[in-house]
Amino acid sequence: MEKKLGNYTLITANNQYTDVMKQVVFDVLVEYGLEPGAIDFCLDDVEKYYFERGGYFVVILDEKAKVVATGGLYPLDNGSVELRKMYLLAAHRSKGLGQWMLTTLLEKASALGFKRIELDTASVLKEAISLYKKNGFQLFESDHIVARCDQAYELIL
Helix, strand or coil: CEEEECCEEEEECCHHHHHHHHHHHHHHHHHCCCCCCHHHHHHHCHHHHCHHHCCEEEEEECCCCCEEEEEEEEECCCCCEEEEEEEECHHHCCCCHHHHHHHHHHHHHHHCCCCEEEEEECCCCHHHHHHHHHCCCEECCCCCCCCCCCEEEEEEC
């Protein structure tokens, strides 16, 4: 998949982007006072942890082909899919890129046959939470919320 929005290109990720994907995710986590950790293992091999499980992962590149955003769909054992690792570097926010990526991932989740999408987030990620709510995500009680997160949202597709 390749999609264009202005000078940005959204593409299907693969393991060639591992180091830069991790850098984007870790930079945003640190920006918000959150700790990168063991739960980020899936970034070491997106081909295995996302695609081989029936999921998906994308990155957004700027005009210099630098990764500025990440996002993935991670299939869960309950038949739902989890929106994971959706992060956007600060210098590229407020340009519609988060909405573009989220719309793309929601369309892909539906195309893959998923009927429900969920996500964990931290309350300090106010812009992300606003984006999720704007797109119909609702708070729910998750039984597997990760340590650095304090909220879970779901959307029925």
